[in-house]
Amino acid sequence: MSTRESIANLQVEKTLFDFIEKEILANHPSLKSDEFWPNFAQLLKKYGEKNQQLLDKRDELQTKLDDRNKKHQGKEQDIAAYKDFLKEIGYLVDPPQDFKVSTQNVDTEITEQSGPQLVVPIGNARYALNAINARWGSLYDALYGKDGIDTSGDLAPGKEYNTKRGEKVIEYARKLLDQTVSLKEGSHKDSTAYQVVDGQLQVTLENGTKTGLKNDDSFIGYKGSKESPGSILFKHNGLHLDLLIDKESPIGKTDAAGVKDLIIESAVSTIMDLEDSTAAVDGEDKTLLYHNWLGLLTGTLEEKVTKNGKTFVRKVNPDREYTSKQGETIKLKGRSLLFVRNVGHLMRTPAILDENNQEIFEGILDGVMTALTAPYAFANQETANSTKKSVYIVKPKMHGPEEVEFANDLFNAIEDLTHLPRNTLKIGVMDEERRTSLNLKACIEKVKERIVFINTGFLDRTGDEIHTSMHLGAMVRKGDMKKEPWFDAYELNNVEVGLQCGLTGKAQIGKGMWAIPDNMADMLREKINHPKSGATTAWVPNPTAATLHALHYHQVDVYEVQKEILKHPFKDYTDALLTVPVAKQTNWSQDEIKQELDNNCQGILGYVVRWVEQGVGCSKVPDIHDVGLMEDRATCRISSQHVANWLLHDIVSKEQVQETLQRMAKVVDKQNEGDAAYVPMEGRFDTSCAFLAASDLIFKGLEQPSGYTEPLLHAWRLKQKESAQK
Numbered sequence: 001m002s003t004r005e006s007i008a009n010l011q012v013e014k015t016l017f018d019f020i021e022k023e024i025l026a027n028h029p030s031l032k033s034d035e036f037w038p039n040f041a042q043l044l045k046k047y048g049e050k051n052q053q054l055l056d057k058r059d060e061l062q063t064k065l066d067d068r069n070k071k072h073q074g075k076e077q078d079i080a081a082y083k084d085f086l087k088e089i090g091y092l093v094d095p096p097q098d099f100k101v102s103t104q105n106v107d108t109e110i111t112e113q114s115g116p117q118l119v120v121p122i123g124n125a126r127y128a129l130n131a132i133n134a135r136w137g138s139l140y141d142a143l144y145g146k147d148g149i150d151t152s153g154d155l156a157p158g159k160e161y162n163t164k165r166g167e168k169v170i171e172y173a174r175k176l177l178d179q180t181v182s183l184k185e186g187s188h189k190d191s192t193a194y195q196v197v198d199g200q201l202q203v204t205l206e207n208g209t210k211t212g213l214k215n216d217d218s219f220i221g222y223k224g225s226k227e228s229p230g231s232i233l234f235k236h237n238g239l240h241l242d243l244l245i246d247k248e249s250p251i252g253k254t255d256a257a258g259v260k261d262l263i264i265e266s267a268v269s270t271i272m273d274l275e276d277s278t279a280a281v282d283g284e285d286k287t288l289l290y291h292n293w294l295g296l297l298t299g300t301l302e303e304k305v306t307k308n309g310k311t312f313v314r315k316v317n318p319d320r321e322y323t324s325k326q327g328e329t330i331k332l333k334g335r336s337l338l339f340v341r342n343v344g345h346l347m348r349t350p351a352i353l354d355e356n357n358q359e360i361f362e363g364i365l366d367g368v369m370t371a372l373t374a375p376y377a378f379a380n381q382e383t384a385n386s387t388k389k390s391v392y393i394v395k396p397k398m399h400g401p402e403e404v405e406f407a408n409d410l411f412n413a414i415e416d417l418t419h420l421p422r423n424t425l426k427i428g429v430m431d432e433e434r435r436t437s438l439n440l441k442a443c444i445e446k447v448k449e450r451i452v453f454i455n456t457g458f459l460d461r462t463g464d465e466i467h468t469s470m471h472l473g474a475m476v477r478k479g480d481m482k483k484e485p486w487f488d489a490y491e492l493n494n495v496e497v498g499l500q501c502g503l504t505g506k507a508q509i510g511k512g513m514w515a516i517p518d519n520m521a522d523m524l525r526e527k528i529n530h531p532k533s534g535a536t537t538a539w540v541p542n543p544t545a546a547t548l549h550a551l552h553y554h555q556v557d558v559y560e561v562q563k564e565i566l567k568h569p570f571k572d573y574t575d576a577l578l579t580v581p582v583a584k585q586t587n588w589s590q591d592e593i594k595q596e597l598d599n600n601c602q603g604i605l606g607y608v609v610r611w612v613e614q615g616v617g618c619s620k621v622p623d624i625h626d627v628g629l630m631e632d633r634a635t636c637r638i639s640s641q642h643v644a645n646w647l648l649h650d651i652v653s654k655e656q657v658q659e660t661l662q663r664m665a666k667v668v669d670k671q672n673e674g675d676a677a678y679v680p681m682e683g684r685f686d687t688s689c690a691f692l693a694a695s696d697l698i699f700k701g702l703e704q705p706s707g708y709t710e711p712l713l714h715a716w717r718l719k720q721k722e723s724a725q726k
Contacts, residue, residue: 002014002015002282002283002284002350004017004353005017007037008037008038008040008041009041009354009355010037010040010041010044010352010353010354010355011352011353011357012283012351012352013282013283013284013287013350013351013352014283015283015284015287016283016284016286016287016290016351016352019287019290019291020369020372021033023291023294024294024372024373024376025372028372028375029375029379030375030419031372031418031419036417039417040368040417041354041355043364043368043413043414043417044352044354044360044361044364045354045355046413047361047364047406047409047410047413048354048360048361048364050406050409051345051361051363051364051406054345054402054403054406055345055346055705057402058399058705058706059705061089061090061091061435062467062468062706064089065089065091065468065469066470066471068085069469069470069471069472070471072472073471073472073473074473077472077579077580077582079575079578079579082578083574083575083578086438086578091400091435091438092438092439092574093400093401093439093442094442095439095441095442096441096442096445098500099445099448099501099502100448100501100502101444101448101449101451101501101502101503101506101507102448102449102506103423103426103448103449103450103451103452103506103507104423104449105388105389105390105423106388106390106426106452106506106507107337107386107387107388107390109268109269109333109337110269110337110392110452110453110506110507110508111505111506112238112505113238113239113268113536114237114238114239114268114531114536114537114553114558114559115238115239115265115266115267115268115269115536115537115550115553116266116267116268116537116538116539116540116545116546116549116550116553117267117268117269117270117271117508117510117537117538117539117540118131118134118267118269118270118271118336118539118540118541118542118543118546119270119271119273119277119341119513119539120270120271120272120273120277121273121277121278121617121618122272122273122274122278122289122292122293122296122340123278123279123280123285123288123289123292123617125292125295125301125302125303126303126305126314128272128292128296128301129296129301129302129303129314129315129316130314130542130543131267131270131272131336131543132270132296132316132317132335132336132338133314133316133317133334133335133336133543134266134267134270134336134543134546134547135265135266135267135268135317135333135334135335135336136242136263136264136265136266136317136320136334137263137264137266137267137543137544137546137547137550138261138262138263138264138547139169139172139173139176139261139262139263139264139547140169140170140173140251140260140261140262141261141544141547142264142520142544142547142548143168143169143172143173143548144157144165144166144169145157145544146518146520146544146548147518147519147520147521148520148521148524148548149165149168149169149172150168155168161250166251166254170251170255170259171189173259173262174187174188174189174191175189176241176262176551176554177234177241177243177262179554179555180218180234180236180237180241180554181213181215181218181219181234181236181241182213182214182215183203183211183212183213183214184211184212184213184214185205185209185211186203186205186207186209186211188203190205190206190207191203191204191205191206191256191257191259192204192205192206192256192257193257193258194229194232194243194245194257195226195227195228195229196222196226196229196325197226199325199326199327200212200213200216200219200325201213201216201219201232206256217235218234218235218236219232219233219234219325220233220234220235220240220322220324220325220330221233221322221323221324221325221330222322222323222325223321223322223323228245229245230244230245230246231243231244231245231322232245233322233332236554237553237554237556237557237558238553239264239265239268239550239553239554240265240332241262241263241264241265242262242263242264242265242320243259243262243263244259244260244261244262244263245257245258245259245260246258246260264547264550264551265550266543266546266547266549266550267336267540267543267546268336268337268537269336269337269338269339269508269537270336270337270338270339271338271339271340271341271394272292272293272296272338272339272340272341273340273341273618274286274289274293274340274341274342274343274366275341275342275343275344275396276341276396276460276617276618276632276633276634277617277618277632278617278618279611279615279616279617279713279717280617281349281350281714281717281718281721282349282350282351282718282721283349283350283351283352285615286349286351286362286365287351290369290373293340293369293370293373294373294376296316296338296385297338297373297376297377297383297385298376298377298379298380298383299315299316299380299382299383300316301315301316302314302315316335316383317334317335318334318382319331319332319333319334319382320332320333320334335383335385337385337386337392338385338392339392339393339394339428339453340370340391340392340393340394341393341394341395341396341428342363342366342367342370342393342394342395342396343362343363343366343396344363344395344396344397344398345361345363345397345398345403345406345407346363346397346705346706346708346710346711347361347362347363347710347711347714348360348361348362349361349362349365350718351365352365363395364410367393367410367411367414367425368414368417368418370391370393370425371391371414371415371417371418371420371424371425372418374391374418374420374424374425377391389424390424390426390452391420391424391425391426392426392428392452392453393411393425393426393427393428394427394428394430394453394455395407395427395428395429395430396430396432396457396460397430397432397433397460397706397708398429398430398433398436398443399433399434399435399436399706400433400435400436400438400439400442400443401439401442401443401445401446404429404436404443404446404447405446405447407427407447408427408446408447408450411425411427411450423449423450425450426450426451426452426453427447427450427451427452427453428451428452428453428454428455428508429443429444429447429451429453429454429455430454430455430457430460431443431454431455431456431457431461431490431494432455432456432457432458432459432460432461432464432634433460433461433464433706434461434464434465434468434577437461437490437493437494437577438574438577438578440454440493440494440497440498441497441500441501444497444498444501444503445501448501451503451506451507452506452507452508453507453508453510454494454498454503454507454508454509454510455494455508455509455510455511455512455539456490456491456494456510456511456512457512457634458482458487458490458491458512459512459513459632459634459635459637459638460634460637461490462478462481462638463634463637463638463641463706463707463708464706464707465481465486465580465581466581466638466641466642466645466707467641467704467706467707468706469580469581469582470641470644470645470648470702471648472580472582473582473583473586473649474582474583474586474645474646474649474651475581475582475583475642475645475646476581476582476583477583477588477592477596478596478599478600478638478639478642480581481581484579484581485576485579486576486577486578486579486580486581488576489573489576489577490573490577491511491533492533492571492573493571493573493577494509495509495533495534495535495565496565496570496571496573497570499534499562499565499566500570504559504562504566508536508537509534509535509536509537510535510536510537510538510539511530511533511535511537511538511539512538512539513539513540513541513630514527514538514539514540514541514545514549515541515629515630515631515635516627516628516629516630517541517542517544517545517620517628517630518620518627518628519627520544520545520548523540523545523548523549524548524551524552527540527549527552528552528555528556530552531552531553531555531556531558531561532556532561533561534558534561534562534565535558536558536559541620541630586649586651588651593646593651593652594660596642596646597643597646597652597656597657597660598624598660598663598664599623599624599639600639600640600642600643601639601643601657601660601661601664601694601698602623602624602664602667602668603621603623603624603629603631603635603636603639604636604639604640604643604694604697604698605661605664605665605668605681605690605691605694606621606622606623606631606668606671607621607631607632607635607636608636608690608693608694608697608713609668609672609678609681609690609691609694611633611690611693611713611717612689612690612693612713612716612717612720613678613679613688613689613690613720614677614678615717617632617633618630618631618632619631622671624664624667626671633708633709633710633713636697636709636713637707637708637709640694640697640698640701640707640709641701641707643657643698643701644698644699644701644702644707645701647698647699647701648702654699657698657699658695661691661694661695661698662682662685665681665682665685665691666682668681669681669682689716689717689719689720689723690716690720692716693712693713693715693716696712696716697709697712697713700712
C-alpha cells in the first residue's frame, strides 16, 4: 500500500504530495500550500460530480444505441431514420450558427508555421529530450541512415562510410536547395563558395559565375564571417534551412563549397504525452511524468546516455544565434514548441483519494498539475516554451460538445485556482470519437476562445466506430476500414469544419501518425497527402521521420491549399459519417478468418505484454510479419474491439480465440527473447498478468466503456506491480 499524506480531506500519495509541496508550491510566485489544497479539494468535488454525470450520459446513450442496433441487425441501413433517432436521443445536435474562433496569444509555431509534430511518452526522459531537440534535424543523417534513399547494392549503408551513398545524399540535398531557395542562374549542385555581399547571398559556381537567389527574402542570415560563413540560414514556406559549411570536416573536405550538412527545421511542435503512449497507474508513475514535464519547461531535465561506447549527458538545446543580413543578432528557438496531452474524462487515479475515499478523476489532476507548472515555463525567456505565455493542452477522447464545454469550464476553474489569466490554458480537441466527428462544429464553438488544435485520430476513431455499432453486425476486416465511406468523410470533414470555423492563423489542423518508423521511403511517398489535404501538421514517430516529413511542407504551401479549399462550398458529410462499416458479406474463408484473428491477437499480446509487465506505454512492436509498428492503446482498442465484434456475431468462437491467443503468445515470446527483462507468457497462461489482460480486453470487450482499454490495462498493471513487490 502507498504511503499517503492527509490534507484538506484528501489522501495524497506521498511521492506526489512531496513533489507538489517541495518542487512546485515552495517556489510558486503566487500560490501557497494553505490556499491551494482546500481550493483544490473543492474543485475536485464540484467538477468530479460533473465529470461522472457526463460518463453516465455516455453509458445511457450507448444503451439506447445498443437496443436500437439489436433490432436493426442484418437490415439495410436507413440513414435518414438513423439520423432522426440520433437527434432524438441527443447524440446528434444541430450545428451552431457560423462563427470564427477568437483565440489570442498563440505562438507562431501554431499560427504561421506548418510542419511535423512528434508525440512522445513523457515518462521516458531520453525520448522527451530527443523530441524537444528535434526542432532541428540533419538531413544528411536522416537520408543516409534510413531508406529514404535506396539501400540496395552499392548504396547499402554498411558499417563503414559508403562514399557512393554519401554522394546520393548530397545530390538529394542540393536538389532540395534548388527547389526551395533556387538561384538566379545555375544550380546549388555546382556551387563552390557561399558568401555574404552587401547584405545578400552570393554563390560562386564552378564555371566562375557569381549569382544570387531568385528570391532574396529567402536568405535570412549567417554564422561566422561574411567572406567565409560557417552557416547560411534560409527560409521557405515558413520553415528554416541551415546550410552548414566546414571545409575541414570529413564531409566538407569532399565538397567543392565545403558544405558538410543541411539542417532542416523539423519538429516545429511536439506533444508530450501523459495519455495513450504512457503507462502511469499510480501516484509514483504520475509524479515521474509531472517531474519530466517541469524539467522540460525549466530546461533542467537531463539524461545520461551511452551510445557507441560513449557516455554523455543529453540536455535541452539552447536557442540558435545568427547574424541577420542587416548585421544584427537574431535568435531562433532551438526547441520544439511543447503541447502536453492530458488524459481524457474517463479514468480515475489512486494518486489522490477524495473525502469519500474514492479515486479522483485523472484528467482533472493532469489539468491542475499542468497549470501549477505554468509559471516556471514563463519565468525564463531563454528557455520559455511559449513567448506568448500560453499553455498548450491536448484534451483527448471527448464525446461531443457537452464534454468539450465541460473541459472549457474546468479550465476556467483551474485558471482561477492557480492564478492564471483567463484562456492561458489553450486546448487541442482530438477528433477521435464518433460523437465529436458528427458534432465537430459545435465542439469547436464551445472552446472558440482557447482552441489551438484539432486532429483526426483514425485509430481511436475506428475503435469507437466498432464499439458504438457493435450490435448492428460483423464489421469489415480491420485492413478494409480505410476503404469504408466514413473514413474519407471523416478526414475531409475535419479540415473543412476547421477552416469554416476560422482556424487558419489561429490553430493547427492535424493528421495522424506514420506508424512504420523503419519505412521512410513509403512515408516520403505517401505522407505528402497530409499537407495536400490542408492539414498544417501531422504526426511522426521519431526525430528522423520529422526531418524527412518536413520536406513535404517545402513541397506544399499548406496555407495556399487552405485558401483553395475555402473558395468552394462546404459539404455536409453527416450521411457518410453515419454509414456503419458492417460487412455486407461475411462468407470469409477459414484462412481469411484465421489470418485476421492471428493478426489481431498477436498485436494485442505484443503491445499488452510490455504495457502490463514492463510499464512501457508505447513502443515499436513487431507485427505478425516482424515489421516494427508504433503501437499504443488506440491500436489495441481497435484489435480487441474487432475480435469482440466477431465473437458476438459468431464469425469466431471463444475456443478459437483462446487457442489463437495461446499460439500467438508463443510468437510474441519468440519476438522478445532478446530482452533480458522479458518473462515469457507460455507456460503461465493462468498467471501471466499480460496474457490475462489481453484475454480480458477481448472477452470483456463488449462491456468496456466506449471500448477503451485503459480500465483493464490499469487494473492488470497494478496487479503486476503489487506482485513484483511481494
